Amino acid sequence: MTHTLPSPSSLAQQFVLDPDVVYLNHGSFGACPRAVLDAQSAHRERIERDAMRFYIYDLWGDIDRSRSALGGLINADAEDLVFVSNATSGVANVIANIDLRPGDQVITTRFEYPACNNNLRRACEQAGAELVVVDLPWNPIDEESVLSAIMDRVTDRTRLVMFSLITSATAIRMPAERLINELHERGVETLLDAAHGPGCVPMDIKAWNPTYCTGNAHKWLCSAKGCAFLYVHKDKQDGFRPVILSNDAYDMEPAIARSDRSAFNHEFDYMGTDDRTPMLVVADAVETLGSFSEGGIAELMRRNLAMCLEARDLLCDAMGTAPMVPDSMLGPLATIEVPAPGMDPRTLRERLMEEFRIEAMIVPNPGGDTPMIRVSPQVYNSIEQYRYCADAIRSIIGLS
Ligand SMILES: Cc1ncc(COP(=O)(O)O)c(C=O)c1O
Structure with a gap:
């Protein structure tokens, strides 16, 4: 037929x-415009012309360019952002930095992305902590019932609550700002999974003030595959380290003097030799997507x-x-x-x-x-x- x-x-x-x-199905893996792919090829060629120059010198400024472009879009201070390969990796890095103890609780919901929940689950199992999976309402659903379903499960043992800005398969836009406020009033840290975030819905990290937030550039920002941001609140950046440690991990002072950035930025900006072009084209993606409409x-x-x-x-x-x-x-x-x-x-x-x-x-x-x-x-x-x-x-x- x-x-x-x-x-x-x-x-x-x-x-x-x-x-x-x-x-x-843009929502699953995005789609990347030709102009962004061309920009990625140009970055790749430049790197291959003199890899030494790129990885030792140019990388830092190039990543800063993307960090600034993204910070402007989601209203976050650029230095509070680092790049990881995807939102799953953002979640894994956060949970690896929470010093979970036996008896602690981490809260998630039944509508979170499976890979993100899996990373929480393993961390809780390893630490002897409890993973609470909230049975969020569905059809009918409203903001109040979502809020109470989560808040009712918070106890004095709750260390972290993870929820999506927009849930994956069910596509619910969660009341993120209200949830973050209520959880912080109870002294609980928040991890906002904004995989469907940048370029998807307006974001305001400064106003929402989550403890942690990760979000994909390769979905709604139409950037190249393999780039997400990870935001960490200023109060939590000291000692927050990537899962993969690199060369400077135990000799940080001279390294950050050379690269002229915080240890938090420095460690995430270089995590071993890998393809950094998805991170570099975030700035190009912001420019390209913005050029598609006068507004x-x-x-x-x-x-x-x-x-x-x-x-x-x-x-x-x-x-x-x-x-x-x-x-x-x-x-x-x-x-x-x-x-x-x-x-x-x-x-x-x-x-x-x-x-x-x-x-x-x-x-x-x-x-x-x-x-x-x-x-x-x-x-x-x-x-x-x-x-x-x-x-x-x-x-x-x-x-x-
Ligand atoms: C809400 C949500 N979180 C996390 C992810 C995982 O994104 P990634 O595959 O880029 O890690 C997705 C993917 O669709 C998602 O919808």
């Missing part, structure tokens, strides 16, 4: 997406949210199902229930690709045995693509 594929938006030309695929990244985030709500509504209409999360708790990602009880999400995803050339994220519904589609529109998507997807799902599940 061959179908005429709907056109993406005109901005799709700026990306290297396969024209024979209707790509509706810059702020305007793009508003447009993506508006398209998400429109796509959610048209898919709900087509499925005959109701929205699962209130609009006030959504970013540019949303889930829609597909009325096909018992259908394996993987089967639906594979049939969408095989029969309709649609790449879509299909996830299980935590409240039942139906699959859900998660939409996550980015600038290259068009609303026609979601209409095509709605028709495709109706045809697969036999809704006439």
Whole structure:
């Protein structure tokens, strides 16, 4: 069966997406514009021309350029940010720096990203601490019930609470600022997982004031794969060390005098010889994404949210199902229930690709045995693509 594929938006030309695929899953791995890939190639070539010069001298200033660009976007002081390969690594570095003791508690939720929860779990098991997994509400869900579900589990043994800015499969935009405030009032540290953060929704680290925050550049900022930031509150930076120690770890004073930065920045800026180009292009990604709209990244985030709500509504209409999360708790990602009880999400995803050339994220519904589609529109998507997807799902599940 061959179908005429709907056109993406005109901005799709700026990306290297396969024209024979209707790509509706920006939320999982992002997509990187050609200009950013070109910038990455240029960085790579420059490094290869004189690697010694780069790793010994140029690297520090080059990483500072990205640190500043990102700090401006999420309203954080640049020196409070370091780069890691991904949000999972950000979480692993934080938990490795919490001196967990037997009997301590770490709180997470059932909707956190599995890899992040796994890192917490191992750290708790090794320390003899307890990992509390909060049973967050689902359909119906509202801010108050989310807040009370988490706050009710806090005890005087709670050392850290981790939660997402936007949860992964369920796409709930958590009441981050309120949660952080309430937890800090109880003396509990917070780890905000903003994997869906920079370039996704407006972020204000200074106002929110989490203890720790990690977030991906390779998702909504459309940067190259393999870069996330890790923010650590100034009060916690002293002695906060990467999981991987490098050459200067036990001789820090002369090293930071040479690189002219804090030990916190210095240790994360060089963690052994590796590909630093994903970190270097963060500055290029901020510039490129901002150039796609007169109103810059702020305007793009508003447009993506508006398209998400429109796509959610048209898919709900087509499925005959109701929205699962209130609009006030959504970013540019949303889930829609597909009325096909018992259908394996993987089967639906594979049939969408095989029969309709649609790449879509299909996830299980935590409240039942139906699959859900998660939409996550980015600038290259068009609303026609979601209409095509709605028709495709109706045809697969036999809704006439
Ligand atoms: C909420 C959340 N946290 C963490 C991650 C992990 O991101 P990464 O694979 O870049 O470590 C994801 C990935 O989708 C996510 O959605």
